[in-house]
Amino acid sequence: MKEVLVISGKGGTGKTSIVGSFAHLAKSKIMVDCDVDASDLHLLLSPTTVEEHEFRSGVKARVETDKCSACGMCEEICQFDAVTMADTAEIHQLSCEGCGVCAHFCPEEAIVLEENHCGTWYISDTEYGPLVHSQLFAGEENSGKLVSHIKNQARQLAEKTNTELILIDGSPGVGCPVIASLSNVDLVLVVTEPSQSGKHDLERILELAAHFKVPVVICINKWDLHPELSDEIELLAQELDIEVLGKIPFDPVVIDCQIQGVPVTSSETSLAAYPIRNLWEKLEKRIDTLQQQGIQSLN
Numbered sequence: 001m002k003e004v005l006v007i008s009g010k011g012g013t014g015k016t017s018i019v020g021s022f023a024h025l026a027k028s029k030i031m032v033d034c035d036v037d038a039s040d041l042h043l044l045l046s047p048t049t050v051e052e053h054e055f056r057s058g059v060k061a062r063v064e065t066d067k068c069s070a071c072g073m074c075e076e077i078c079q080f081d082a083v084t085m086a087d088t089a090e091i092h093q094l095s096c097e098g099c100g101v102c103a104h105f106c107p108e109e110a111i112v113l114e115e116n117h118c119g120t121w122y123i124s125d126t127e128y129g130p131l132v133h134s135q136l137f138a139g140e141e142n143s144g145k146l147v148s149h150i151k152n153q154a155r156q157l158a159e160k161t162n163t164e165l166i167l168i169d170g171s172p173g174v175g176c177p178v179i180a181s182l183s184n185v186d187l188v189l190v191v192t193e194p195s196q197s198g199k200h201d202l203e204r205i206l207e208l209a210a211h212f213k214v215p216v217v218i219c220i221n222k223w224d225l226h227p228e229l230s231d232e233i234e235l236l237a238q239e240l241d242i243e244v245l246g247k248i249p250f251d252p253v254v255i256d257c258q259i260q261g262v263p264v265t266s267s268e269t270s271l272a273a274y275p276i277r278n279l280w281e282k283l284e285k286r287i288d289t290l291q292q293q294g295i296q297s298l299n
Ligand code: SF4
Pocket: 063, 067, 068, 069, 070, 071, 072, 073, 074, 075, 088, 089, 105, 106, 107, 108, 109, 110, 111
């Protein structure tokens, strides 16, 4: 089984449109949306939910109001300003860090620590195969854990269904969810665009991938919007011995496809469709090579 991760240094590079097209083109795969803070792959793939599960992580404090004597101790000692006093103490769930100090010192033992329900994850069916995805509730900060969790679920599903490829739509940036999505992947495709910020973000993400020693290839999306900067990105890639596997032109039809909720490669009028197909074919060859190497190392 091989895991291919598609990431970008920042949002808005067209990463999800490219993953949606790969979902359309790849024969047998399980897709995972690891962009848990702003998941949108489902908008392109129109999934039907098969399984729905609560995601719980960490703890939060809750007051059992019938026991509370309103002494005010918890409000005084909470370092996170999570408690206010009315007739009884009230704990604001978004501010509570679950440190447990209030529960420890409450004279009435009126505070309990409960597992935090911070999101929902799903296994869904799509026209193109199974999709593992999730929704993190607003203000929750467990995105790295949720990414690890849904990736594990996708691996279990791939083993159960004998699926050889896991296709992962990662988060933008270089934060916790990206680090979690990089773990144990076999190949990373970084989608960048020709702008100064795009180039800067690409450099940061290449450093991160190098740290994790993951093989990387690059795709320059909307390359023709700034051909000189595209050349600079190609030069940078050459210096780092990283292949630019594809260059995709700007194409307004991509936005139409997003609005209609269909993969770009299903459009007959898209200028970007052919370069994306070409990119997928090259990526597929890389995956095949990795699979062959894996088989040989087992023999
Ligand atoms: S410390 Fe306990 S008893 Fe005192 S206000 Fe807080 S919850 Fe109520």
